[in-house]
Amino acid sequence: MSDDILARLGAIIAERRQASPEDSYVARLQAAGLNRILEKVGEEATEVIIAAKDAGDDAGRDALVGEVADLWFHCLVMLEQAGTGPEAVLARLEERFGLSGIAEKAARERSHQ
Numbered sequence: 001m002s003d004d005i006l007a008r009l010g011a012i013i014a015e016r017r018q019a020s021p022e023d024s025y026v027a028r029l030q031a032a033g034l035n036r037i038l039e040k041v042g043e044e045a046t047e048v049i050i051a052a053k054d055a056g057d058d059a060g061r062d063a064l065v066g067e068v069a070d071l072w073f074h075c076l077v078m079l080e081q082a083g084t085g086p087e088a089v090l091a092r093l094e095e096r097f098g099l100s101g102i103a104e105k106a107a108r109e110r111s112h113q
C-alpha cells in the first residue's frame with residue numbers, strides 16, 4: 001500500500017544498520033557516512049531542478065516524478081542518519097496543515113519583535 005510507504009521505507013532504512021554494504025545500497029551509504037549522504041541529497045536535488053525545467057510533457061513529468069522519488073528516498077536516509085525519520089516530518093506537515101504560509105510568517109515575525 002502506498003499510503004504508509006514513507007513509514008515502511010523509514011523502517012527498512014533503520015534495519016539496514018545491521019546489513020552488509022556488499023548487499024545493500026542503504027547500508028553502503030550509511031557506512032560511507034554523513035558527507036556522502038549529503039552529497040547524494042545535493043545531487044538528487046539538482047536533478048529534480050533540471051527535470052522540473054523539462055517537465056512540459058508526459059515523459060518529462062514522468063522523469064520528474066522519478067527524480068523526486070530519488071530525492072525523497074535519499075532524504076529518508078539522511079533523516080535516519082540524524083536520528084529521526086519520516087514520522088517527524090509528516091507530523092510537522094500535519095501541524096502546519098491549513099495554516100497559511102503568509103500567516104505563519106507574520107506570527108513568527110511578531111514573536112521576534
Ligand SMILES: N=c1c2ncn([C@@H]3O[C@H](COP(=O)(O)OP(=O)(O)OP(=O)(O)O)[C@@H](O)[C@H]3O)c2ncn1[C@@H]1O[C@H](COP(=O)(O)O)[C@@H](O)[C@H]1O
Nearest residue numbers: 009012013016019023024025026027040043069070073074
Ligand atoms: N527507494 C529506493 C531507492 N531509490 C533510489 N535508489 C538508489 O539510489 C541510487 C540513485 O543514485 P544515482 O541516480 O545517482 O545512481 P548511481 O550512479 O547508481 O548512484 P551512486 O553510484 O552515485 O551512488 C541508485 O543506486 C538507486 O538504485 C534506491 N535504493 C533503494 N530504495 C529502497 O530502499 C530499500 C533498501 O534498499 P537496499 O538497502 O539496497 O536493499 C529498497 O528495497 C527500496 O525500497
